Amino acid sequence: MSEDYRFSSQSPPAPKKGGREKSSANDPHGRPETSSFLSSEQASEDLEKVSHPINLEDAPGLAVYFGDRRSDLAVEWLLRLIPDCPLGKVSESYIAPPSLQTAILIFVCSNDPTRMIRLFRLYKEVLKRKLLIAVMNRSTPKDRARLLTVGFDDVFDGRTLPLEATVRVNARLRRLAEMNIIKLGPSTCDMQNFKHYLLSDRENVILAKLCSRMDKPVSQNILLNEIHEHYGHSNRRSLHVMLSHIRKKLHPDYAIIYSRHDDSYMLKRICNDD
Known part of the structure; x- marks a missing residue:
């Protein structure tokens, strides 16, 4: 990596007496600039102490990010820490890369815990059998508590030493493997032939219902009841939005067709043969 890289090259300013520390103009969450991040030289020296680096051959990994400057720093x-870690960008509409399905070790890079929590909740069924680690440019105790409470396994930031991060990841992977938690189980619904991109949990529920009645109409009320059974109340407008997202993520050989006559949807294979 380039020797020019720095999280921060300056010491944090001393807080003013008799008042609260002002929020950073660059951070919408008001986190104070109080982190003494590692320099390139410090990080390199610590990496030399790592005797057992993280092996992505044993545990396929993926780092997802949101495409903003703070994500880039993370x-x-x-x-x-892991020079060969594959990267995948999460879109503004929270469409995650398909490799999120197969990776075992997931790093979510951002400095916005709210976005990371929303990503986790959208893909909870996919992520619950992964080792999920948040990587932040800087973090507060409140940030780390929120992420760990919602379901992340660990939180790293610019102050975390590479040696410590490596040992923590390897220890968690070893324990999860011993408990048979990170083995990927069979899919609850054989939908892999239909999906071209990864779906959110609610989208998976809708597609599973359409798959179970392939080439047959499924009324909007049945789909709404299916969502209600798993996630609580939903409405027609949100159902239409989710179906629109599913259409964009479907394999090109399949389509979801709406019938105004009986207010229903049908999953149908499109014949592309010449």
């Missing part, structure tokens, strides 16, 4: 820190 990604740079992670790539110093």
